Amino acid sequence: MWDHEIRAMASTHAILAASVFMATVLPAVFVPGFSVYGTHLLWLYSVSAAVTVVSVAVFWLLGVTPPTKKHTLGYKLSRLFRSCLYFFLSCLFFHTLVVLYGAPLIESALETFSLAVLLTSLTTLRCLCVLGPNIQAWIRVFSRHGAMSVWDTCLQITVACTVVGAWVGAFPIPLDWDRPWQVWPVSCSLGALFGFLTGLIAAPAWIHYHRKHLTYKLTFISYLLGTFGVQLGGKDGFEATQTGRDCFVHMKAE
Amino acid sequence: MSVIDVLLLTHTFTSGPRPREDKQTKKHPETRMKGSPVLSLLLLCICSLYFVGLYLFMGGFLLVRLEVNRTSTCGDVLQPGQEPVDFCHTRPRFRRAVLIIIDALKIDFAQFDSSNLAPRPYENKLPVVEEITSSRPLHSRLYPFHADPPTTTMQRIKGFTTGSLPTFVDVGNNFASSAILEDNLIHQLGQIGKRVVFMGDDTWESLFPKKFYRCLPFPSFNVKDLHTVDNGILQNLYSTMTGNDWDVLVAHFLGVDHCGHRFGPDHPAMADKLTQMDGVIRSVIDRLQNDTLLVVMGDHGMTDTGDHGGESLKETDAALFLYSPVPLFPGPPSQDEPDIVPQTDLVPSLALLLGIPIPYSSVGQVLLPLFPPHDQAEVAPTGPSQLEALWINAKQVNRFLETYSSMAKDIPPPRLSQLKAEFARLSSEYLATVGAGRSPSPQLTASMQAYLTSVRETCRATWARFNPLKMAAGLVILAFACLMCYVLSELSFVLIRENARRLKAPAVVALAVGVCVAVGQLLTHGYIEVAWCLAAAALSAELLFFWSVYRTRTVHVAKNGSKPPKWTNWLTRRRLLIPPILVAFLRCASLLSDSYVIAEGRVVTFLLLSLVVYTPVHLNWDGLLLPPSYDPLKSAGLLPSPALSPSFVRKESSTLLACVGLLVGSLYLSLSFHGCREEQGYCQPSPFLTPLSRLQDSQMKNLHYALSVVSLGVWTYLLRHCLRHYGNLNSSGGAVFTARWILPLLSTCLGLHWAVSATPEDSFRNLGEMIKLAQLLLPRAAFCLLALGLFLICLDPLTVFIKTRATASARNSSLPLPRYRASTGISPQAELHHLIPQIYQRMRRSLDDNEPSVGSEVDNRPAVEAYGLGTVYSAPLLLFCGLLTLGMLLLHPEGMALSFLLLLLEMGALLHIHASATTLRGLQSTYSGGFNVPWAPIVMWSLAATQFFHATGHLPTFPSIQWSAAFVGFPDGHTGTAVPASLVTLNTFASHILFAVSCPLLLFWPLVCEARGSRGGRAAGDEGEDAVMEMRLRENPQQFSSALLQLSTRYLFILGAQVFASVSAAAILRRHLMVWKVFAPKLIFEALGFVLSSVSVVIGVTLVLRVDVAVARWFKRLIPDSSR
Incomplete structure (x- = not known):
């Protein structure tokens, strides 16, 4: 039923995984003294950058990103600006969350922020790519009946895997094993990345095995129309309505 | 007043129609909660099952011994029938001795096997021993040296200096410091003026403070450090030996032990270390003089992985090497020499060789070959x-x-x-x-x-x-008790419905079995061992309970045919695999690792935070966090439309999110009140933990004091405000008196006490007497107030104010008036803001039923408004906890007032999160099915209890116990032990007790918050139903008691699972390096915390039942007898 999407998704994920791999290998070749544990921050940035660039490129090329009705340059620029702002805010949000979870407040603020950047590029960026800079839609996606396409389901799975991975990654920190990967934030970032990679594999697989049962209810189009079109009005509402309509059309075509 | 009257009337009008539930169940007003005495008894039974399990396990695991604090003197060892000779002044065999202790020197390390051509790293590395014993058999011997478990260094040092068998808990006079108070070699040596020089492991310094003539301790904490201690000794050993200012020299090398812990014995580093020790022994022997005895010994052995602590032969068999430049033994090694020397035997032998009395509590036996036989006594020099x-x-x-x-x-x-x-x-x-x-x-x-x-x-x-049988029995009983709690919590409704019939049989059988076992023991052994009787009783009760549950289940299935009753699927996997249970499981699993136990405060905070964050995420996943939108299908009648308005949902969710924020914030702040374990080297204890009197900087002192007093004030204000808000401060009963007067008075006392105790002793010289008096009187006054308050609450827990309205105003209105109403405010503003006319429907119903016969009376009967009826259950409980908290705050350092404020905020936030989540869920589904409290808030509650144990500066270690609590109100000390022990216990387990007592609030709070909810809901056309708040509970006494039972058994289950995990950790890891340092103290704290928590849960539930009785009586009094 969703064969086309699943194939596209699998290849996208393969590209993403490959980019993570390359982001680890390439600096090791070119930068002297590079190692995942030793120069952890460098590795973090390289992975974040790779995932960011590849996701944006792939999702743009695939056209999953909600199309905009207005094609004016100003509108596009404002969208871009808002995306960047959300990206940065999300970094701050993750930083705060991680500090609340027990990360040192001042001592290794740079490490914590780098972890926040990684988490953002693995989760928020995907939201940005799939749903656009629309926080209402983000919140809506993470509910039981909130997914409106396979891409939304995929988003749910990868984000959940990444966050859970980072959460589990904090477990070994208090252990007295004195391993290099127990140093803050190595285990958490590794956990997040492994969670992300697991999500990349799990999402197409899960969708493939449940493709018979996956139905994205039409009611949600009306839901969207209702919520955003009627209640919010304005640009966001218009845009969301567009998204819903596009999805609807898309599904019909399938 | 007129405005209020109008408001009251309008509400009266809206509340006119009778709610639907009433028609289904008709009960008499004075029906109390069904099976209420059963509830307390049942909880007590469960608790006692847990206690039996803990008692058994502790009996098998914790080896307890009393310390005898008497010392031997020279006069004790007089020969019989001789003139009194001073034993200590006769010339001893040896004037001096060198004691070299090589930590973990196993007997295998010291033995030399010349036929072994390919020795392992730990074999044949001490050839000096073999060389000397073979070349000078009269001068030296090598014995296997048998240590007693626990084979940990501190216990062993205690063992071979006192000659007794130290256990984990040596109950002595001072629990706080680790100094040895029992009579010991070092003490005896100092007593007769020998100069003892010590160098090496710094454990000795804490064990024998100020006992050494000279002391060169080196840090022993870092197990990874193989050389610091050894090199430190070597720098001083030889120079000391050649000098002349010593009589006994003790050198404790740690390298071998640390090498074992780090690399294991089978490692080249061990070979290096042993070779180094070989060199040490050689050089020491070269420097020995004729009047000196050399003892080289290991304090314990090690396993193949290099650990120790347990009782296997590899751990217990160390080496003992004795040497003297003069002949030490009467003859070469013979057949009647001991095969193995118990470690205790060294003490009497050394004592008699050095001419000192044997330490008082030694149970060792002199090493006979060291002494001349009777017929050779004249030949031998002395002794x-x-x-x-x-x-x-x-x-x-x-x-x-x-x-x-x-x-x-x-x-x-x-x-x-x-x-x-x-x-x-x-x-x-x-x-x-x-x-x-x-x-x-x-x-x-x-x-x-x-x-x-x-x-x-x-x-x-x-x-x-260890007694493995007792340990196993304890574990099994605990596991069954946990399981029983779980089953009970799932079956609570069925149990209450049949009035707990099913539970009587197990109790009776348990008693019978216990008595039978006791009689059997009496007949066979002649005495009774209580532990086994209890074990048999507990086990039989548990098994019978499970059997009866299983049987009724099958009977039910058989009766109902294909359709099993609702509660039979209580053990489905899906219901157990929810995140709250997962978090509880993680918490239990964390108790099995020493690192997690050390970092427990942070681990618990992390888990609690995760669960708190999970709550809104899960609500959002169910689509309940955001208001559902306008839906064409629903509005067209295709789907059932739930009665909720978007604005109301939005309000609830913003409350929820705000509370999550508050909770997260207070969690984060509470991290700064943690104390530090010695294992956490980098950690700095919270500055708030130091009492004000110890602060030097006066400005800092003032700041701290101001902070504490402000938070105390805020604390009291918040509590009072909460009570006032729900109209609980209006009547004149005992509880209200407590809230109005005793509570503020108590906090004033507290503030004054802090001020007085912070005053430096020499600042007001002429007021010194008064300050002393105040230090004595203020806390005692606070204690008395506290006791009075608690007593008043128990005596008269009702906080309901009845306002009889003038009948005239009732007549003026043509509308039918409700005769009883519960409102929350008394002041006009409060009434305007929080006007919740509560009509106790059941009661009104019963009146109505009686009315047709006496219809003419309607107008004559006065209308009654009952203020605070909506929070009749929670208000006394809240007040009770508030008073308790203040009492416990008195026992803490002043800075902890901030932490207690955070505790109150966190409790409130947790309750509100729970209430909002319940409301949001309740709005979605049509009927939630009773007042059941889900797992998530209960797990959060128990985690918060542990979290605040840490956030009030406590740690599960003995040195961190806040002993100063024992002297609050008793600055001159005590005569008995009961008062200080209970004060310290109350201080240590304050958060456990508070959270356990206030546990029933979880049941009440969603109902309390209903007030808010239904006012919002009414706008959406709520069928005019009133906010009945906690009166709902009285309408469904069965559901009330079953929910209360479920809540308390669930809480006990979570606590029991934690204690079970701790017990299992101690049982599984009883050979672990850290068992006596981390796991055993943790077990003791966990067990004590559990005992206090479970007792407090019972107290809380009993208080609720007490209120229920009072409410029933109140209603009985309210309804005039004529109307029956």
Whole structure:
């Protein structure tokens, strides 16, 4: 039923995984003294950058990103600006969350922020790519009946895997094993990345095995129309309505 | 007042129609909660099951011994029938001794096997021992040296200096410091003026503070550091030896032990270390003089992985090497030499060789080959002969045994009398022999040795052996008790419905089995061991309970055919795999690792935070966090439309999110109140933990004091405000009196007490007497107020104010008036803001039912408004907890006031999160099915209890106990032990007690918050139903008691699972390096915390039941007798 999407998704994920791999290998070749544990921050940035660039490129090329009705340059620029702002805010949000979870407040603020950047590029960026800079839609996606396409389901799975991975990654920190990967934030970032990679594999697989049962209810189009079109009005509402309509059309075509 | 009247009337009008539920169930007003006495009894039974399990396990695991704080003196060792000679001033065999302790020197390390051509790294590395023993057999011996478990360094040092069998809990006078108070070698040496020089492991310094002539301790904490201690010793050892200012030199090398922990014995580093030790022994031997004895020994062995602590042969068998430049032994090694030397035997031998009295509590036996036989005594230089040594030894051991058995009763009486008889026989025989001047028979020597051995064996059986059978029984009983709690929590409704019939049989059978076992023991052994009787009773009760549950389940299934009743699927996997249970499981699993136990405060905060964050995420996943939108299908009637308005949902979710924020914030802030364990080297204890009187900087002091007082004020205000908000401060009962007067008075007392105790002693010289008096009186006054308040709450828990309205106003209105109403405010503003007319429907119903016959009375009867009826259950509980908290705050350092404020905020936030989540869920589904409290808030509640244990500066270690609590109100100390012990216990387990007592609030709070909800809901056309708040509980007494039972059993389940995990950790890891340092203290704290929590849960539930009784009586009084 969703064969086309699943194939596209699998290849996208393969590209993403490959980019993570390359982001680890390439600096090791070119930068002297590079190692995942030793120069952890460098590795973090390289992975974040790779995932960011590849996701944006792939999702743009695939056209999953909600199309905009207005094609004016100003509108596009404002969208871009808002995306960047959300990206940065999300970094701050993750930083705060991680500090609340027990990360040192001042001592290794740079490490914590780098972890926040990684988490953002693995989760928020995907939201940005799939749903656009629309926080209402983000919140809506993470509910039981909130997914409106396979891409939304995929988003749910990868984000959940990444966050859970980072959460589990904090477990070994208090252990007295004195391993290099127990140093803050190595285990958490590794956990997040492994969670992300697991999500990349799990999402197409899960969708493939449940493709018979996956139905994205039409009611949600009306839901969207209702919520955003009627209640919010304005640009966001218009845009969301567009998204819903596009999805609807898309599904019909399938 | 007119405005209010109008408002009241309008509400009266809206609340006119009778709610639907009433028609279904009709009950008499004074029906109390069904099975309420059963509830408390049942909880007590469950708690006692847990207690039996814990008692059994502790009996098998914790080896307890009383310390005898008497010391031997030189006069004790007089020879019989001789002139009093001062034993200590006769010339001893050796003037000086060098004690070299090589930590974890296993016997295998010291033995040399020349036929072994390919030695492993730890074999054949100490050739010096073999060389000397073979070349100078009269001068030296190598023995296997048998240590008693627990084979940890501190216990071993205690063992071979006191000669007793130290256990984990040596109940002595000072629990706070680790100094040895029992009589010991070091003390005796100092007593007769020998200069003891110590170097090495710094454990000695804490064990023998100020006992050494010279002391060179080196840090022993870092197990990874192989060389600091050893090199430190080596820099000083030889120079000290060649100098002349020492009599006894103790050097404790740690390298071998650390090498074992780090690399294991089978590692090249071990070879290097042992070779180094070989060199040390050689150089020491070269420097020995003729009057000096050399003892080289290991304190314990190690397993193949390099660990120790347990009781396997590899851990217990160390090496003992004795050497002296003058002949030490009467002959070369012979057949009758001991195969193995118990570690306790070193103490009497060394004592007699050095000419000091044997330490009082030593149970060792002199090493006979070290003393000359009786016939050679003249030839040998000085010192006692074999028989004399044995006699002195036996006399000392007998004296100790008598003293100990008069203090403690843990040695079996038949054995004790047997030993006493044996000593009497030996003593008369010896005295006869010596008196007649005959040469002693070899039998006498042998029977003296046998006597000493049997004493040691008896003591060891009592003090130094785990009892695996008891441990296993304790574990099984605990596991079953946990399971039983779970089953009970799932079956609570069924149980209450049938009035707990099913639980009577197990209780009766348990009693019968217990008595049977006791009688059986009495018949077979002649005495009763209480532990096993209890175990049998508990196990039989649990098994019978499970059997009856299983049987009724099958019966139900058989009756109902294909459709099983609702509660039979209680153990489905899906219901257990929810995140709250997962978090609880993670918490339990974390108790099995020493690192997590060390970092427990952070681990618990992390888990609590995760669960808190999970709550809104999960609500959002269910689509409940955001208001559902306008839906064409729903509005067209295709889907059932739930009665909720978007604005209301939005309000609830913003409350929820705000509370999550508050909770997260207070969690984060509470991290700064943690104390530090010694294992956490980098950690700095919270500055708020230091009492004000110890702060030097006066500005800092003022700041801290101001902060504390402000938070105390805020605390009191918040509590009072909460009570006032729900109209609980209007009547004139005992509880209200407490809230109005005792609460503020208590906090004033507290603030004054802090001020007084923070005053430096020399600042107001002329006021010194007064300050002293205030220090004594203020806390005692606070204690009295506290007791009075608690007593008043229990005596008269109702906080309901009845306002009789003038009948005239009722007549003026043509509308039908409700006769009873519960409102929350009394002041006009409060009434305007929080006007919740609560009509107690059931009661009104019963009145209405009676009315047709006496219809004319309607107008004559006064209308009654009851203020605070909506929070009739929670208000006394809240007040009770508030008073308790203030009392506990009194026992804490002043800075903890901030932490307690955070505790209140966190409690409130948790309750509100729970209430909002319940409301949001309740709005979605049509009927939630009783007042059941889900797992998530209960798990959060129990995690918060542990979290605040840490956030009030406590840690599960003995040094971190806040002993100063014992002196609050008793600045001059105590005479007994009960008062200080209970004060310290209240201080330590404050958060456990508070959270457990206030546990029923979880049941009440969603109902309390309903007030808010239904006012919002009414706008959406809520069928005019009133906010009945907690009166809902009275309408469904069955559901109320079942929900209360479920809540408390769930809480007990979570607590029980934690204690079970801790117990399992101690059982599984009883050979672990950290068992006596981390797991055993944790177990003790966890067990004590559990006992106090469970008792507090019972207290909380009993208080609720007490309120229920009072409410029932109140209603009875309210309804005039004529209307029946």
